Amino acid sequence: MATLETWVGFGSAMAGVGLLWSRMPEHVHEEARYIISSVVPMVMSYFNPYEQITVSEYGEERFRRNKMFDAVSTYLRSACLGSATKLKAELGNNIGDDPLVILDENQEVVDCLDGARMWWRLCPKASKNKGSTIISMFPGDTDEPRCYRLVFHKRHRQLVLKTYLPGIIRRWRELTAKDRQRLLFTNHSKKGEISMWTSVPYNPPSTFDMLAMGHAKKVEIMDDLRAFQKGKEYHSKVGKAWKRGYLLYGPPGTGKTTMIGAMANFLDYDVYDLDLTSVKDNAELRKLFLDTTDKSIIVIEDIDAIEVELTTKRKGKKMDNGDEADNNHVLVELSNKTDDKSKVTLSGLLSFVDGLWSACGSERVFVFTTNHVDRLDPALIRPGRMDKHIEMSYCRLDAFKVLAKSYLDITEHSLFGEIGRLLDETDTTPADVADNLMPRGKRNGEISRLIEVIDGSPADVAGNLMLRCKRKREADECLAGLVETLKKAKMESATPPMDTIEEEANKEEQT
Known part of the structure; x- marks a missing residue:
């Protein structure tokens, strides 16, 4: 009974406290x-x-x-x-x-x-x-x-x-x-979010041995990369950030992307493929840079495609007072119409490559590629930013021999001399030469016939097919086809285009 009265009293007290609390x-x-x-x-x-x-x-x-x-x-x-x-x-x-x-x-x-x-x-x-x-x-x-x-x-x-x-x-x-796994990073952004790096395993097949380039030039580049890797004390001594810039320039198909893969294999570095059009502004660019790791290659491909827009605005656009626009001109403008301030400036990119922020980290290689080096702003490619300019030129005899070794497994042939002369007389890219050295036309037919006549295991069929593909007759046909292609290219380059002929004919008629 006493216990019941105690609980009743406690309940009344709590009710009073609740009432008092509600009145406060x-x-x-x-x-x-x-x-x-x-x-x-x-x-x-x-x-x-x-x-x-x-x-x-x-x-x-x-x-x-x-x-x-x-x-x-x-x-x-x-x-x-x-x-x-x-x-x-x-x-x-x-x-x-x-x-x-x-x-x-x-x-x-x-x-x-x-x-x-x-x-x-x-x-x-x-x-x-x-x-x-x-x-x-x-x-x-x-x-x-x-x-x-x-x-x-x-x-x-x-x-x-x-x-x-x-x-x-x-x-x-x-x-x-x-468990070292080389990675290839690219930046992407979702609507309303900042750009971030994502990666995939990266095992490029290209090496300097397979690069279609003169031997002396390859040795020069490899020595430069070795010196950079061993240059920690030197950069600290002279007070410079431990980084190096390479500008790869030349026509399309001359092996600029292949060179990047060869550099990654040689240095055993990760590669960051930076897409500037996905970067909102300079602050986002700095964040992406800080998220890169040491011992990495940071690549901006086809920088000239961006610089065309830059050069046009820089030369043609004037301020309201009639003066030329200043150096903080827009490098990239995103198509986001709701935010006119979304932009990356040239000064922001220069700071990224060679400014205050470039010292945040070490042992980084910057690589820019371009098809038109004459369109680039001199401030972007001066020494100290792009330390070494590498011309990726058209295919010549030394580069052709590398391709012949890789694709046909031959080092000498009677047609090499003629091919060398034709390559000197035409502007043919290594990509075009490699395309002619890849046996394609008869291979499908040989596979079907080989399977019909050979009674053996799949391994035997594959082995015989590889031997057949390496026969001298196939090399002869590939090289002969390349000679015909080069001769045709030489004739086309010597023949003026039709529009030029028509213009000259019109001038003669007017005269």
């Missing part, structure tokens, strides 16, 4: 809520025996990618997948590769070091973490970017800071060096 002014409610939200987390933190470390995917203000995030991802993939129940699998571009298995979001795993237990969780971007695990005991969980959260007991703080986390970094470097 609104500002009292707000102050009370503020006090509760400030004091309760402090009290919980005092009694909570655990601490946490957050490893965000991006650094402060999400301006630069946090390499520690990549280190933790690699370490957990190698050490803690066995205790995980939620995983994600990805397959690279190469069919023979094993699937890449990684932790799924909101998955918690446990790691140990010297008897100390560490809890890791991958928290998704802009998602509030909830659950019954030990990580959810922490107060003040708010929406935040994608991150890893490490939880450990307070008594293990020094072990985590001085031994565990440095060990993760060392393990990450070992695994990265062991």
